[in-house]
Amino acid sequence: MAVAKEIDASAGVPEFYGKELRYKREKAGLTLEKLAAGGFCSVSLLSEIEHGNRRMPPDLAVHMDRALNTDGFFARRCEDVSKARRRGHAGYFERVLEAEKQALVIGQWSPTVIPGLVQTEPYIRELYRAERVVKPPEQIDTMVHARLKRAQLLLDQGNPEYWIVLPETLLWQPVLPPQQMAEQLEHVAGLARSGRIILQVVPWNTGAHALMHNNAMLLDFADAPPLFYTEGQYHGNTIDDPGIVKQYRRSYDLLRAAAMSPDSSLATVEAAIEDYRNGVQPHQLVRRRLAEE
Structure with a gap:
């Protein structure tokens, strides 16, 4: 069984966001495969988001909040992650x-x-x-x-x-x-x-x-x-x-x-x-x- 790669939430906003997503997913007892299937996205995309390497599309963030019962957290913070990712870039x-x-x-x-x-x-x-x-x-x-x-x-x-x-x-x-x-x-x-x-x-x-x-x-x-x-x-x-x-x-x-x-x-x-x-x-x-x- 593969060991999940640790996520350093202190590295930046995208990593913090991704680690929170993994925490809520695991707390809900969901695998990447099951959560991805419900959101009609790929497992690789969801994994990349959890590791802070990809941004969360707004519509997917809304779905994550519903699936994980997170009271709009991921949708509210989606733009913060986007801003942090492009900081220093146009x-x-x-x-x-x-x-x-x-x-x-x-x-x-x-x-x-x-x-x-x-x-x-x-x-x-x-x-x-x-x-x-x-x-x-x-x-x-x-x-x-x-x-x-x-x-x-x-x-x-x-x-x-x-x-x-x-x-x-x-x-x-x-x-x-x-x-x-x-x-x-x-x-x-x-x-x-x-x-x-x-x-x-x-x-x-x-x-x-x-x-x-x-x-x-x-x-x-x-x-x-x-x-x-x-x-x-x-x-x-x-x-x-x-x-x-x-x-x-x-x-x-x-x-x-x-x-x-x-x-x-x-x-x-x-x-x-x-x-x-x-x-x-x-x-x-x-x-x-x-x-x-």
């Missing part, structure tokens, strides 16, 4: 935060900045500083730490396959001082070497290629239709229309076909790391690439 990103934890494969094209899942703390802070965000320091800290916590997804056992495609020109963009840029790129390279991510780089002289107009994130799941996500500076759009997702997948496949192989891409990133460590400036890198053509 509201429009909440669906992706949950979806990427359930994804089998995440494919991302990031043409302007290093993707959030592989950013270092100095890189994150510099992006916020560049926007001249007028917020209390503790609020900035919350946003930075939320992004770093999200990045733990790549370190957890059973993490999704994460495939990122970057333009070579992004490697030359000195968002940070040279040594810190070297550390940022080394972080990306280290994840690629360890197999945590699959990395491809689009050569700077590729010319016109797919997805030049926007960034892209494709998420595939074991038991749900795929999603596509794109965002601007202050908005995000999650698309689940199968026809549109299919079109974006084709564009992403064309983009990967235009990129270097993972091995060549890693070598390109490692060369940029060495250049930053040696104090070579970005304009010198551009001239060097031109001379090599």
